[in-house]
Amino acid sequence: xxxxxxxxxxxxxxxxxxxxxxxxxxxxxxxxxxxxxxxxxxxxxxxxxxxxxxxxxxxxxxxxxxxxxxxxxxxxxxxxxxxxxxxxxxxxxxxxxxxxxxxxxxxxxxxxxxxxxxxxxxxxxxxxxxxxxxxxxxxxxxxxxxxxxxxxxxxxxxxxxxxxxxxxxxxxxxxxxxxxxxxxxxxxxxxxxxxxxxxxxxxxxxxxxxxxxxxxxxxxxxxxxxxxxxxxxxxxxxxxxxxxxxxxxxxxxxxxxxxxxxxxxxxxxxxxxxxxxxxxxxxxxxxxxxxxxxxxxxxxxxxxxxxxxxxxxxxxxxx
Amino acid sequence: xxxxxxxxxxxxxxxxxxxxxxxxxxxxxxxxxxxxxxxxxxxxxxxxxxxxxxxxxxxxxxxxxxxxxxxxxxxxxxxxxxxxxxxxxxxxxxxxxxxxxxxxxxxxxxxxxxxxxxxxxxxxxxxxxxxxxxxxxxxxxxxxxxxxxxxxxxxxxxxxxxxxxxxxxxxxxxxxxxxxxxxxxxxxxxxxxxxxxxxxxxxxxxxxxxxxxxxxxxxxxxxxxxxxxxxxxxxxxxxxxxxxxxxxxxxxxxxxxxxxxxxxxxxxxxxxxxxxxxx
Numbered sequence: 001x002x003x004x005x006x007x008x009x010x011x012x013x014x015x016x017x018x019x020x021x022x023x024x025x026x027x028x029x030x031x032x033x034x035x036x037x038x039x040x041x042x043x044x045x046x047x048x049x050x051x052x053x054x055x056x057x058x059x060x061x062x063x064x065x066x067x068x069x070x071x072x073x074x075x076x077x078x079x080x081x082x083x084x085x086x087x088x089x090x091x092x093x094x095x096x097x098x099x100x101x102x103x104x105x106x107x108x109x110x111x112x113x114x115x116x117x118x119x120x121x122x123x124x125x126x127x128x129x130x131x132x133x134x135x136x137x138x139x140x141x142x143x144x145x146x147x148x149x150x151x152x153x154x155x156x157x158x159x160x161x162x163x164x165x166x167x168x169x170x171x172x173x174x175x176x177x178x179x180x181x182x183x184x185x186x187x188x189x190x191x192x193x194x195x196x197x198x199x200x201x202x203x204x205x206x207x208x209x210x211x212x213x214x215x216x217x218x219x220x221x222x223x224x225x226x227x228x229x230x231x232x233x234x235x236x237x238x239x240x241x242x243x244x245x246x247x248x249x250x251x252x253x254x255x256x257x258x259x260x261x262x263x264x265x266x267x268x269x270x271x272x273x274x275x276x277x278x279x280x281x282x283x284x285x286x287x288x289x290x291x292x293x294x295x296x297x298x299x300x301x302x303x304x305x306x307x308x309x310x311x312x313x314x315x316x317x318x319x
Numbered sequence: 320x321x322x323x324x325x326x327x328x329x330x331x332x333x334x335x336x337x338x339x340x341x342x343x344x345x346x347x348x349x350x351x352x353x354x355x356x357x358x359x360x361x362x363x364x365x366x367x368x369x370x371x372x373x374x375x376x377x378x379x380x381x382x383x384x385x386x387x388x389x390x391x392x393x394x395x396x397x398x399x400x401x402x403x404x405x406x407x408x409x410x411x412x413x414x415x416x417x418x419x420x421x422x423x424x425x426x427x428x429x430x431x432x433x434x435x436x437x438x439x440x441x442x443x444x445x446x447x448x449x450x451x452x453x454x455x456x457x458x459x460x461x462x463x464x465x466x467x468x469x470x471x472x473x474x475x476x477x478x479x480x481x482x483x484x485x486x487x488x489x490x491x492x493x494x495x496x497x498x499x500x501x502x503x504x505x506x507x508x509x510x511x512x513x514x515x516x517x518x519x520x521x522x523x524x525x526x527x528x529x530x531x532x533x534x535x536x537x538x539x540x541x542x543x544x545x546x547x548x549x550x551x552x553x554x555x556x557x558x559x560x561x562x563x564x565x566x567x568x569x570x571x572x573x574x575x576x577x578x579x580x581x582x583x584x585x586x587x588x589x590x591x592x593x594x595x596x597x598x
Contacts, residue, residue, distance in 0.1 A: 032597075066598070070421075071418065071421060071422070071597075072597050072598065089425075090424070092424040093424050097419055097422040099415055102415065102419070104419070105416065107332075107333060108332075116325070116329065116420075117420075119320065119325050120322060120420060120423040120424070120425055121423055
């Protein structure tokens with residue numbers, strides 16, 4: 001069994017050296033009847049990168065992960081995980097997966113569920129004890145190791161699922177909405193786990209609609225909507241613009257419409273937010289508002305957040 | 320351990336942890352206890368002149384009663400197998416339980432074979448245990464032992480395996496309750512079609528081919544009948560063969576070969592169906 005564990009590591013070293021990416025897809029498409037769930041996804045996730053796959057509910061994020069894991073069959077296109085074609089059993093030995101719909105055997109204890117995954121992975125039996133102890137500690141379930149899953153809260157089950165995904169130090173981990181059932185402390189813990197994975201060179205494919213989560217941990221992001229990638233790049237690439245929020249009264253709707261020339265305008269009554277506005281044009285904006293008879297109380301330029309950018313991208317997509 | 324054995328072990332473990340085995344054990348002990356009491360009463364029946372029934376009469380009565388009880392027992396076994404097998408795969412797909420397991424290096428065929436094997440072991444062990452207990456109780460109560468007890472247990476267990484396999488096949492596509500109900504209805508239809516088959520010579524053979532449970536039930540009956548009774552039924556001709564609780568001949572070897580082929584075909588179909596299932 002020791003040989004089984006050594007071979008993938010040696011192979012992984014060669015693959016990293018050869019520049020084989022963690023994930024690569026070419027025009028990956030999935031249709032369910034007339035519904036297009038994923039429309040020609042082409043992307044590459046390098047080794048060791050934390051990749052955020054971002055999109056609103058129903059955008060095709062989970063479909064993409066299931067296609068990559070071989071749980072769904074693509075309608076067309078192709079893809080590779082760790083250099084192996086989608087569905088390859090050998091590649092699955094080297095990945096971890098926390099499903100969006102996480103559910104584990106209610107009649108087993110947490111330690112038994114992890115032992116089951118060690119066996120299916122498969123990891124050398126001699127390593128199970130240490131592996132299980134380590135991941136239980138990582139996800140904060142050491143005290144509940146011998147309790148039945150049936151007694152676990154949803155958040156604890158999600159922690160257990162994360163633990164199962166971490167078994168055997170995988171080279172690539174898929175996390176599908178990993179904090180959907182967690183409280184703020186749990187979310188913080190998951191971010192720490194993701195950073196820990198990144199520090200040891202594990203690639204992470206993070207599916208999420210929680211923008212702050214993605215913003216804090218991802219090296220690179222792809223934004224998906226209606227089954228298509230509508231933007232992708234590093235955080236710096238995506239969030240290059242400045243957003244300006246102005247608190248103002250005394251403007252008519254016609255005035256506000258004229259101001260939309262300064263940038264995409266998000267009108268929340270007395271609070272106007274201009275996306276992608278160059279900081280150099282802020283004095284000009286304020287002059288224009290004052291000339292229209294507006295009374296300015298506050299002008300707050302700030303770097304664009306992922307949420308600003310995300311909403312902008314979705315709005316552009318609707319047009 | 321190969322993944323299919325891990326899945327088989329998990330299936331058996333689940334039945335045990337969910338107390339299915341305990342419930343079956345308690346119910347079986349109750350049924351066997353009551354039936355032993357009832358069989359014992361046969362030995363106390365007297366004729367109009369006050370003398371006890373002669374041994375051959377006791378044997379005949381016992382054999383007939385045993386056939387009816389075995390029919391009910393095989394019905395319970397078929398029902399249990401269908402109810403347990405119906406949701407075996409579909410429920411785990413719907414709940415998401417299989418998602419993380421199928422992302423491991425596990426083939427879908429291994430999941431199907433593992434689940435079938437786990438449940439088949441349970442069905443076989445339960446049929447052997449409960450059947451042996453019932454036969455021992457009847458032997459104790461009346462001194463009667465059917466002529467072919469081992470064959471009897473094998474036929475009854477095989478009938479349970481047929482329902483299990485059908486339920487599993489349906490479970491790869493349909494929801495648990497639908498799969499279970501269809502499997503059970505198919506078992507009843509096959510039994511009814513089997514009645515026609517016996518009466519009308521060869522009519523309904525198709526039903527035996529599609530679902531061999533009734534053919535196996537006929538084998539179980541044959542294994543329980545004393546030779547004198549078989550001779551008497553043969554003497555009745557068509558009327559004898561029309562009796563749903565009598566069999567004048569053992570199942571032909573060609574039928575038993577078909578049963579083995581049937582298992583292979585249904586398991587292959589189950590694997591092919593689950594492979595194409597989108598999860």
